[in-house]
Amino acid sequence: MTEPDPDNDNNSGPVLAELLASDAARTVEALIFASAGPVSTNYLIERLPQGTDIDAILRALRTLYVARGVNLVSIDGHWAFRTATDLSFALRRDEHEVKKLSRAALEVLAIIAYHQPVTRAEIEDIRGVQTSKGTLDVLLEAGWVKFRGRRRTPGRPVTFGTTRDFLDHFGLEEIRDLPGVDELKAAGMLSGRIPANLSMPVPRDEEFDADEDPITQLDLEELGLLTPGGKEEE
Structure with a gap:
């Protein structure tokens, strides 16, 4: 699968808004948000109507979230929402965070x-x-x-x-x-x-x-x- 490009010109204006409002895009957003860990593209495809353009949806979602407090990121071909890196200073460290390595x-x-x-x-x-x-x-x-x-x-x-x-x-x-x-x-x-x-x-x-x-x-x-x-x- 071609890596979705958040800067793609096709992700702007009415086309982007229409795509993000679609049931397929809302489903993808919900599946990624609700998952305890990163989800694969195949996992998403299996839960969408046949023929859904998953690449276009992921591009649109990455564009939507690129300037927000959370971003849609790709991790080894899997997808997850993660806190924007420039906001990490504002988050309190979890007491159960992995201890500092030697x-x-x-x-x-x-x-x-x-x-x-x-x-x-x-x-x-x-x-x-x-x-x-x-x-x-x-x-x-x-x-x-x-x-x-x-x-x-x-x-x-x-x-x-x-x-x-x-x-x-x-x-x-x-x-x-x-x-x-x-x-x-x-x-x-x-x-x-x-x-x-x-x-x-x-x-x-x-x-x-x-x-x-x-x-x-x-x-x-x-x-x-x-x-x-x-x-x-x-």
């Missing part, structure tokens, strides 16, 4: 984001120090990192990748929108322990490497990461 956790998160799929051994090789299980656990519990696959190498180590929640939290539409090395250093996400000549590759999407298999529930159970039946260990 420097080690930030480093590991940055490495996973840019080098995914990446194994724990590869993370340690990049950082030059061992990575504790607790550091990875914090990122997994925050919902920003996930078990992604297994390498087709001896021992079949688990690979890690980022999640849609990671993109949502940092205001990214897709993983390729991640900032460069200089921006990460300025934000404190890279410290002196990271080699000065670190080369950040272009982040990749969800496609699996030729030497990687998707992780399954059976894999997780065998590794002790899930209990039989699919429930995570406490």
